[in-house]
Amino acid sequence: MPIVAAGPGHASSSAAGRASAAAKVLDVERLRIGFGAGPAVVDGIDLVLREGRLLCLVGESGSGKSLTALSLMRLLPTGARLEADRLRFGETDLRALDDDAMNAIRGDRIAMVFQEPMTALNPVMTVGAQIEETFRLHKRLDRKEARRQALEMFRRVQIPAPELRLDAYPHQLSGGMRQRVVIAMALVCRPALLIADEPTTALDVTIQSQILTLIGQLRDEFGSAVLFITHNLAVVAEIADEVAVMYAGRIVETGSRDALFGDPMHPYTLALFAAMPREEDRGRRLAAIDGQVPSIAAMPAGCRFAPRCSFSVARCHETYPPLREIAPGHAVACWRAPLEEHVR
Amino acid sequence: MTALLTVEHLTKTYTTKGGLFGRGATARVVSDVSFSLARGDTFAIVGESGSGKSTIGRMLMRLIEPDAGVIRFDGIDITTLAAAQMRRLRRRIQIIFQDPFGSLDPRVRIGEAIAEPIRLHRLRPPDAIRERVSELLALVGLDAGHAGRYPHEFSGGQRQRVAIARALAVEPELIVCDEPVSALDLSVQAQVVNLLADLRDRLGVSYVFISHDMAVVRHLASHVGVLYAGRLVETGPAETVFADPRHPYTRMLLAATPSPAPHAARARAAIVGEPPSPFATADQCRFASRCGHSIDLCLTAQPPLVEIAPPPRKTACLLSAELQPFLALSDGEAMMSDAYRRRLGLLRQARAAEGRP
Numbered sequence: 001m002p003i004v005a006a007g008p009g010h011a012s013s014s015a016a017g018r019a020s021a022a023a024k025v026l027d028v029e030r031l032r033i034g035f036g037a038g039p040a041v042v043d044g045i046d047l048v049l050r051e052g053r054l055l056c057l058v059g060e061s062g063s064g065k066s067l068t069a070l071s072l073m074r075l076l077p078t079g080a081r082l083e084a085d086r087l088r089f090g091e092t093d094l095r096a097l098d099d100d101a102m103n104a105i106r107g108d109r110i111a112m113v114f115q116e117p118m119t120a121l122n123p124v125m126t127v128g129a130q131i132e133e134t135f136r137l138h139k140r141l142d143r144k145e146a147r148r149q150a151l152e153m154f155r156r157v158q159i160p161a162p163e164l165r166l167d168a169y170p171h172q173l174s175g176g177m178r179q180r181v182v183i184a185m186a187l188v189c190r191p192a193l194l195i196a197d198e199p200t201t202a203l204d205v206t207i208q209s210q211i212l213t214l215i216g217q218l219r220d221e222f223g224s225a226v227l228f229i230t231h232n233l234a235v236v237a238e239i240a241d242e243v244a245v246m247y248a249g250r251i252v253e254t255g256s257r258d259a260l261f262g263d264p265m266h267p268y269t270l271a272l273f274a275a276m277p278r279e280e281d282r283g284r285r286l287a288a289i290d291g292q293v294p295s296i297a298a299m300p301a302g303c304r305f306a307p308r309c310s311f312s313v314a315r316c317h318e319t320y321p322p323l324r325e326i327a328p329g330h331a332v333a334c335w336r337a338p339l340e341e342h343v344r
Numbered sequence: 345m346t347a348l349l350t351v352e353h354l355t356k357t358y359t360t361k362g363g364l365f366g367r368g369a370t371a372r373v374v375s376d377v378s379f380s381l382a383r384g385d386t387f388a389i390v391g392e393s394g395s396g397k398s399t400i401g402r403m404l405m406r407l408i409e410p411d412a413g414v415i416r417f418d419g420i421d422i423t424t425l426a427a428a429q430m431r432r433l434r435r436r437i438q439i440i441f442q443d444p445f446g447s448l449d450p451r452v453r454i455g456e457a458i459a460e461p462i463r464l465h466r467l468r469p470p471d472a473i474r475e476r477v478s479e480l481l482a483l484v485g486l487d488a489g490h491a492g493r494y495p496h497e498f499s500g501g502q503r504q505r506v507a508i509a510r511a512l513a514v515e516p517e518l519i520v521c522d523e524p525v526s527a528l529d530l531s532v533q534a535q536v537v538n539l540l541a542d543l544r545d546r547l548g549v550s551y552v553f554i555s556h557d558m559a560v561v562r563h564l565a566s567h568v569g570v571l572y573a574g575r576l577v578e579t580g581p582a583e584t585v586f587a588d589p590r591h592p593y594t595r596m597l598l599a600a601t602p603s604p605a606p607h608a609a610r611a612r613a614a615i616v617g618e619p620p621s622p623f624a625t626a627d628q629c630r631f632a633s634r635c636g637h638s639i640d641l642c643l644t645a646q647p648p649l650v651e652i653a654p655p656p657r658k659t660a661c662l663l664s665a666e667l668q669p670f671l672a673l674s675d676g677e678a679m680m681s682d683a684y685r686r687r688l689g690l691l692r693q694a695r696a697a698e699g700r701p
Contacts, residue, residue, distance in 0.1 A: 060529035061500070160618065174618075175393065204392040204556055206615045209600040231529055234559070234602035234675075261606050262681040270691050273684070275534040276604055277563035279676045282583070285541070286563070287695065288534035292499065310694035339690050 022050035025193050025225035026072065029086035033067050035079055041296055042067055043249040046323075049193060049225040054216070056236045056257075057229045058272075059246035062293040065229050068246075069197050072227070073112055074102050090192065108138045111186035115198040117178035120185075121170040127181045128166030134188045153184040157214055176207030183214055190222045197229045212239050233272060237261060245269050248293050248304040251323060255330035265332040267339070268305045303334070311336045311343060346419070347380040348550050349387075349404070349518060354378070354413035356399055356574075371622035373399050375574045377413070378649070381567070383517070384544065386551040388561040388582065390597065391571030394619060397554045400571075401520045404552060405439050406430055417518070435465050438511035442523035444503040447510075448495040454506050455481075455491025461513045480509040484539060501532030508539065512547075522554045537564060558601045559675070562586050570594045573619050573630040576649055580657035587672055590652060590664040592635045598672060605679035611671040629660070637663050 026049040033042040042064040049055055059065040070076050072087075074094065087094045089110065097105070106112075114120055122130055128150055135146035147166075154162035157180040170178055179199060186194055196215060200208035216239060219226050230236060236243055236257065244254040245266065253266040264270050274287035291308040300306055306316040315335050323333040336342045356374040374396040381387040389397045402408040404415060406422060415422050422433060441447055448457055458477050462468050468476050478488035484505040495503060504524060511519055521540070525533040537560060543549050555561050561568060565582040570593060578591040589595045599613035617634040624630075629647055632638040641662055649660040661667075677685055 060531060205558065205597060205600040205602075206392060209602075209613070210615050212602075232602070233530070234604040237604050237606040238602040257606060261604075261684070263683045264687060267691070270687055272530055273604070274688055274691055275531050276675075277534075277537065277559045278604075279562065279586075279674065282563055285538050286534035287692070287700075288538055289531035290700065310691060310698060310700075339687050343690050343694070 022052055024088075025049050025051055025090060026227070027086055027088040028072070028084060030084055031068065031071065031087070032081075032083040033064070033071055033076065034081045036081075039296055039299060041249050042071070045244075045246070045249075045251045047227075047244065049227055051192075051225055052219055052223040053241045054219050054226040054228055054239060055242045055244060056240035057227060057244050057246060058231065058233065058236055059229075060231050060293065062248070063246040064249040065246050066197055069112070069195050069227065069229055072193075072195060073106055073110060107134070108189045109191055110193045110195065111189065111191040113179070113182050113186055113194065113196040113199045115201050117175070117182040118170060120182050121178060123170055126167050126169055127173065127178075128168075131166075131181070131185050131188065134185050138189050149188075150184075153187055154181075156187065157181075157184045158210065159184070176203050176211070179203065179207070179211055180214070183211070183218075187218060187222070191224055193225050193227070194218060195227045195229075198231070199228075200235065201230070201232070208235070215239065233276060245272070248299065250304060250320075250333065252305065252334070253332045254323070255327075259327065259330040263327070263330065265326060265330070265337040265339075266305075266334050267309045267311050267336070271308075311339060347416075348383045348385075348418060349381040349552070350414075350416040351380065351400075351404075352378045352414045352416075354400065354403060354415065355411050356396070356403065356408065357411055369623050373574050373622055374403070374410075377569075377571075377574075377576050379567075379569050379576065379579060381518075381550055381552065383550055384548050385566040386544065386553050386564055388553040388555060388565035388568045389571055390555060390558065390561050390568060392556060392597075392619065394622075395571045396574040397571050398522055401439065401522045401552060401554050404518075404520050405434065405437055407439075435461075435514040436516050437518045437520065438514065438516040439520040439522065440504070440507045440511050440524050442526050444500075444507035445495060447507055448503065450495055453492055453494055454498075457495075457506070458491070458510045458513050461510065465514055467514065476513075480512055483512065483543075484509045485535070499532075501528055501535060504528065504536050505539065508536075508543075512543070512549075515547075516549065518550045518552065520552045520554070523556070524553075525560060526555065526557060533560070540564065558586075558598060570597070574622065575630060575646070575660065576658075577631065577660045578658065579649065584654075584657060589670055589672070590657070590659045590667060591631075591661045592637055592663075592667070593631045595667075595670055596634070598670075603675045603679075605675045608674045608679040609671065610674050629662075637661075637667065639663065 028047040030044045031042060032040045032044055034040040057065045071082050076082060131150040131153060132146040135141045135149050141149065150166060151162055154165060159165050159177060159180050200211050215226060218224050228239065240257040243257055243260040244251050247268050253269050264273060271289045275289060277286055289308055294300060294304060302317045302319050303321055306312040321333045321335045323331045325331045326337060354374055354377040358371045358373060360368045377400060379387060389400060391397045399408060403410045410423060417437065425433065455477050458480055459473050462473050462476055477491055481488055481490055486505055498506060525536050528536060541564060553564055562582060568582045568585050569576045570578040570591065572593045578585060578594045589598055596613050599611045600615055603610060620630050627645055629642040632642045647660045647662050649658045651658050652664055
């Protein structure tokens with residue numbers, strides 16, 4: 001095992017320069033998701049994903065991050081209500097597509113990888129047959145060529161003994177191997193957009209490290225835009241170009257990875273950082289965030305984080321702070337940011 | 345000080361049924377595992393899925409019977425205890441799991457679930473049980489009013505608190521924690537980690553802490569054992585093992601762990617290969633096929649876990665003395681920016697003013 005000392009992970013340092021230049025793959029404005037007549041669970045979020053860039057959507061259970069991902073694939077559960085001022089994938093308005101047109105895009109131009117790969121695999125088909133099917137369906141290849149390409153794809157995602165693994169059923173593979181199969185299937189069509197919802201959360205760190213490398217390669221080689229959903233800030237540090245932090249259905253802070261880690265503005269972002277066990281925290285209490293994410297039925301009128309925030313003042317409880325740009329490309333939704341100017 | 349728990353040469357194998365002609369294959373799930381735990385300490389077992397760490401945890405409770413080896417709890421060899429004696433001893437050893445939902449009956453109110461073991465072991469007179477349940481709920485940070493609720497009414501973090509309260513009901517000396525925070529969100533994980541640390545400090549409980557999360561293990565454990573393919577490959581005080589890992593597998597695990605400090609210089613690893621099949625029979629270092637340092641000698645016999653300096657460190661690597669210094673997982677605040685430290689300082693100040701950590 002070669003171990004070398006190295007600096008930052010996959011994200012390049014010229015990230016900021018590339019950020020604004022690359023073409024928009026996904027452009028979402030004021031996305032709202034709700035159920036029945038109830039209040040919005042995802043409440044007016046903006047997202048821009050660019051070619052060859054990876055955006056990490058960070059949040060905890062109940063933040064609405066997975067619903068956001070599903071809505072982009074138009075896979076929301078029945079009864080869900082989706083509204084947006086803009087929902088463009090390249091030149092296409094996703095809201096205007098009928099189901100057939102959406103099906104053609106899904107799996108071809110937009111691919112998705114979930115936390116539990118078993119949900120994306122057919123248990124009664126060999127994994128080889130499943131990936132070959134993708135080639136035949138979307139690429140119109142014949143059987144033999146599809147097999148050859150499937151094998152090539154298995155090699156790319158570093159599945160050991162790929163010839164043997166093609167004939168395996170999903171249950172015969174380990175969790176990490178299954179996730180690689182799903183990624184191989186996602187790669188088949190060189191998707192313009194990959195949505196990865198907690199793809200490494202259930203995996204061991206060694207496997208996680210391999211999967212992160214793979215997704216980074218997909219972004220760099222194919223120029224895919226990646227929406228990577230996670231609650232693990234260390235993973236974000238490793239792989240993100242840009243970051244958006246979600247809390248209770250809203251984006252509270254967004255910016256480049258270096259802006260978020262080097263200049264964190266929102267008290268929720270800070271609280272997340274503070275809750276991580278770092279090396280000097282041994283023998284110390286961790287700074288847990290007291291309380292819980294508010295329920296949909298009882299959303300605070302003002303800032304949704306205010307009831308748990310150590311810096312909140314009357315204004316925070318009354319009026320929701322809009323997301324405002326505090327430095328180029330770095331926006332925060334907090335009346336009290338930057339803290340050192342407001343906190344004595 | 346005498347150890348609360350001593351494990352010697354613990355071994356578990358499974359044999360598949362033989363086919364028409366075969367005699368069946370033997371899977372070595374846990375091989376020759378030895379460690380000890382002093383009262384009030386936390387021994388963490390780290391390793392990947394399939395390494396055998398949960399099997400060890402269950403053997404400590406004799407929920408799985410070991411094939412060989414001795415488990416001594418407070419001087420008593422529990423591997424030879426009769427069922428009735430073992431039941432009595434289970435009051436002193438408890439286990440909590442990753443998925444607390446799986447260990448709570450969905451139709452039983454949690455107050456009743458916590459009261460049941462108290463009644464079973466006759467730890468309180470019947471009229472004092474209610475009060476004890478309230479006390480336990482308070483101890484884990486829940487309200488007495490929660491006693492009337494059903495498990496589904498709780499969030500993941502709260503359910504883990506309920507499971508901990510239930511384990512504490514019998515006033516155990518040892519709690520085996522099998523991935524107790526792995527399924528929890530970061531902020532809730534911090535709450536449960538704090539709770540476990542508090543209970544250790546206040547009640548003197550000891551833990552065998554099974555986890556694959558290196559940052560959490562570094563935070564909680566006093567001692568750590570790194571398990572690979574059923575064998576301990578490195579053991580020692582947590583601080584020194586994390587700062588100066590002496591087995592290539594420990595190094596691989598640490599190098600694969602992402603750091604929340606984006607620009608920290610640290611060891612990185614190209615992860616190659618995968619753990620050997622438990623059915624593999626070759627007598628060799630089980631990590632050799634993935635190791636960048638292996639020599640011929642590694643392939644001739646499984647290196648034993650031997651003491652290295654400074655004691656009580658041990659490693660099962662022939663080359664441990666020759667390994668280059670390791671640039672360990674470094675995520676200290678010093679790695680972060682001035683703005684980060686300044687604002688975190690403000691957060692701590694504000695919390696201190698509110699009387700919180």
